[in-house]
Amino acid sequence: MLRFGRALGRKLGRPSVQGIRFRMGLAMAAALLPILILSANQTQVEFRRQAEERRLDLQLAAERSAVDAKAQIDSTTILLQTLAPEAAGFYCEPRLTALVSRLDSISGLRRFNEAGDEVCASRRSGQAADDAAASHVRDQDWFQRLRNGEEVVMARAPGAPDSLIVAVRSQRPLGAFQGAVAAVIPLSTLQPDISDPALPPGSQSAITDADGRILTSTDASAFAVRRAGGLKTWIQGIPRGEASLHETRNKEGRPHVYAATRLAGRDLFVLLSAPSSGLLSWARLNPIGVLLLPLAAWLTAFLAVMLLSERIIIRWLAYLERIAAIYARGRFSVRPVQAERAPAEIRVLARTLGVLGDNITRRDQALLDSLDEKDALMREIHHRVKNNLQIISSLLSMQQRAVSDPAARAALGDTRQRITALALIYRTLYQSDDIRAADSRAFLSELVGQLIAGEATRGPLVTSAVEADQLVIDPDKLAPVALWLVEAVSNAQKHAFAGRGGDLQVRFKVQGDTSVLEVQDDGPGVSEDDAAGVGRTLMTAFAKQLRGQAEIIDAPGGGSIARLTFPTPEAVVPSEGAGTATPSSR
Template sequence: MLFWLSVSLIPVLLLASLQAYLLARSSYVDRGEQLLVQSDRTLRSVANKINEAEVLLATYADAIAPDQCDRILETVREFVPFVTTVSSADMNRHILCSSQGNAGFTARISLPAPTAPYDNLSYRSALIYGRLSDQWVFVLSRYARDPDTDEPTGASHFSIGVAPLMEAVKSESQRDVDFALADIDGTILGNEHFAAINPVYLDRTRSRGRAQLFQMTGLDNKTYDVVVRPLEGENLFFIVTAPKPGLFSQSYWGPISFVLIPVSVFLIALIATWIAIQRMILRWMAHLQDLAIAYGEGLYTFKGQDFQAAPKEIRDLAIGLETMAGKIGERDADYRAAVATRDAAIAEVHHRIKNNLQIVTSFISLQSRTVANAEARQMLADIRHRMDALSIVHSTLYRYERIDTVNMPFFFDSLLRHLSEALGAEDMGVKIKWRVDEFDRSADDAIPMALLIVEIITNAIKYAFGEQEGGEVRIDLSYDGERAVLEVVDSGSGVSQEWLQSVRSGQHRGIGIRLMLAFSRQLGGDLQMENVAPPETGLRIKLVVPNRRQRKIVS
């Protein structure tokens, strides 16, 4: 029952898992959208700040004299604090003035040749490492003009520090969101968590032309959500990073709760159901099973557990079983008494038959003493032996506890012991040996088989050994589950082939052979006779009886 209840949990798990996956996917997408919105907002802020710097550069470009760089830097940084250096150069790129205090060197920034008009000629450089400021910068440049001729006389430069610019932007954003710039080679500037970004991410972002969301492991071995956005017209990328939601965040537990909550509720219901079933049904069903087993074994008076505390249906069932067991017990007692009476009557019948046969045998013995003809006395002696055999069979049967079936080893052991004594086999030096498999046979079949064995052994003792001193008769009764095989072998001199042929052709008129054939037909078997193969001597008689009303008993 619990197994099928557990199986019913599978659809719940599948639906909850699907819902959790969809929610996790939605949460991941929402997280990316939030970072994209934040990147748009921050990028606009960066653009505005750079525009402010360009406006100030346009304002002061013509006024930067060789001794004015420091003063203009102080003035500009009041509005745009991320400007790190103010400098001016002539048309040959020789530095005339620098807020860093050094002049006379050649600027690394090469501007295109000026063309009229000159008032809107403003340029942005790529990222370079400022040797004087010792940091990554990009340079805003603008041609300076002669106030009289309006011709360009040189160039003015504002160096924008990436780190100060990112700090200025970060102060306006969320606490867990960080920003940086990356050049085309993947070098990240202005972010303490990353030194570089995989150029494959940059190529994918540039090919798609829009911001992309990735996950990267930072220098602190933590996982971050990273948004990469290309800057239009620049070989730069704007980077937005935020820590991936942790174990105790809503983004993590939200999807999991879709699985845990229904599963927990189901498990609690399952446990409660199991406890209720165990206390109300299974425990009492186990007691009912014990009761049924006891009744099946014939213990009809067995009471077992008191069912007064059981549910009404189970209590009524237990009462019904007890009532049924009581009635069956009464009928069983009556049946046993009737069987005992019948067995006693049959045993008494066997006993009386045995006694009557003994009386008849005594009469024949008395009568044979008055007969002078030797042949007639021999015939009376044969009749007496057969009457003795019948008496032995009935004597064995009435002492056996079971009347309808006969245990063959027990039955033949008793029979052959009595027969050996009655025939005086030991006095004649003849040993009778036997081996019988363990199986039962109906009494109606056991009697003709016993009479057949008596007839065979009697004939063997009378005729097999002749002048020979002693001998041996072996009886083997085997059973293979499908048929019984009786084999009797004596160690006598054997018989002639003519005698065997007369038996096989049905021409032999001896009463003993005729009785053996009659018993074999009654058993439905096939009686076979043959001499023992040389160098041994003797006669082998074999009877194969098909499996009819037998059952094998495992000893």
């Protein structure tokens, strides 16, 4: 059950189940549900009517069945009452035998005195008749009842389970008990007829005594019930001259209806049994009219709604969904022209979608034109800033040549290098495909080349090598990096390569969230004077702008390493068509 609930939950969670088609079908099914309810109500009414008719048929059949058996018992009772006043004599036995031979419904006649001894009896039935009623009956219940004043008594014959004793009281003129006259009747002659066409199928009949014991029946199992005491309590409460109905379950647990009526006095009852009508019994008799036609109409309407919703609505919505997906990919030139064959509401939606595509196309074109204009302006601005910085650098170079003081010349040279680095940034920006950012690898390579080339004519040879990861970053983060590199290279040129030349290595590594820029020389190593210079102070300041730290340490093979460690700036995604890319480590 739990697996079924989970499978049903997954099924109801699918888009096809939550869509318009399913909901329309569900709504139509709910709208047509009253048809099924009305059909079920009619079936229930017909079932009740049928069940009531079956109960009435069973009750009337019980009364009809009792009529024949009652007439036979009444005629036997009248015969016995006629014989009761006669005294037993020499001709008693021949007379009783002669009567039995003329009556097919009686198998024996007997007369008993007040002590319960047999006085005479018919001999037509031979020994079987003698066994039907014992010679001494004074201790039997039916004889005691006659002695106590009852006029007519019926009981099963001792020694003959298939026979019934009908006995009447014989008394003297003053009312004193004189004995009894008894007739033995085969129970088979009293068996109610179940061939009545009015009886429900599966009906069975029986004759019972007042204690509910079956005397004779067509099927005894049909009268075995679950309730304690069987049918005794119900049978004893049946009014005289009326038939009564009772419904209960038999031993197998199946519902049965029982109809009973008194046969004679309070001793015998006719009992009929029939299976109770099931809820769908009428539907089984008329399945097409009661169940199949309403169900077919309901299913036809449901399937028609599902099919029509697919043809009229769903397929056009799916078509518009495909158009919208194309728009989502940036292709606004497609128009939903096929929707002109759709219903009016879908056509309106398609036209609205087409107008939306036109508006987006025009807006995108306007934005692209604006961006191109802005790009051109920004490139012009970067170009002018670069030119201005170049002019400043040229002026500083002229001033540097006019100054004779070595310290002043060095200070002006350092300043010119810093301005050159900034000018290089702006040149890189306006020459790149994307003016918002620059590629760190190309920029660092070009900057180191300019710094080394600028000093190549004024001293010994310095070789350089640049190894850099690619990282596209904005100018705000690139400027501190460039200025720190200028200070690190200038420091190496002043202290490591002065008067001797050497080899310079620049490494830029992007290590996830941390980036490392190193400048390594092969000079004499770190000295105490380096820690107090202006360059070292500027390097520390530029590192703080990047929220990093700067340090100068001895290289393992000799020389020193200036190292800048800082958080990796957020990579800028290049615009479409840009030639640069972010590093694989990012």
